[in-house]
Amino acid sequence: MQLTKKYKIHPTEIQKNMLWELSNACTYLYNIALSERKDTWKNDKKSISYTKQQNDLPQIKKEYPIIEILYSKTCQMVLRKLDTNYKSFFGIHKNGDKKARPPKFRSCKYFFTITYNQSGFKVIGNIIKFSHKINNDDLIIDIEQDISNLKIKQIEIFNEDKKGNGDFFVTITYEPEINVPFVQNNHFQAIDLGITKTITAINDKGKFFEINNPRYDLYWDSKIGAVQSRRDHCKKYSKKWHRLNKTIRTMVSKKNNQIKDWQHKTTKKMLENTKANTIIVGKLSVKNMGNSKNKTLNRSTQNNGYLSRFIEFLTYKAELIGKQVVKIDESYTSKTCY
Incomplete structure (x- = not known):
């Protein structure tokens, strides 16, 4: 099991320029690899594998010096991200979704997430020093917590805004130490997830409880809609337009943070207050829910990512304390989503 910690960072102007140089180089490499795949398919009707493009990296760096940094x-x-995007496209298309489109070229005006997998960095306390230089300068990032004791697998640097106008963040992917093994105690708790009542649970003794959804999305969506209406009446890219657009981003961020915070607290409380070591939940097809009969509620679920993320939180928190979450098929059970 791997977990992720997210930290907000405050790079200097010099560091921001360095990050943007890295982002542009990533975008350039992505587009070069995508162009090669498209041209090869167009001319020879052949596909290019990730392994082939990875082996060509030394030659690509010689031809395009911008990538050497x-x-x-x-x-x-x-290259792995491009390969994953293609596999996702082919998988969706194979499953009958003819509206699926292949990966597109990326623009340098968008910040490309910079990933360091397993190596390329050194951690000293709360300092992350990356192993290569940019314009003879070291890229050093200071975060707010000592992470030297973590078994780090991957570090990502990204910007919360698509165009890089938001805050910069670092995510640390690591393997936690699990000291509590799972022991089957023959106690079970089944959970049904919905919208207005996020959780309806019953245990093997027949006792049940319900937890209502506070619906932070309904509170914030009306406010966000009002500001969006004001922004849409402004001249695009004017000072007022930018100010209102920043307000919208802030409100959306607050809404998402409140929902995530509630899910974290609720899943933790549920696991701490049950004797059951096995939690049973139904498998969800979030994408198909939007096409079912009850579109209003189900699309609300899809748009806000309530249910899938709730199960993810429940699963990893259960593993940490020696419990397990089992997903079962809900075929031929109730189709109603409350």
């Missing part, structure tokens, strides 16, 4: 693992993760 990237660490080798970062280059590999860029």
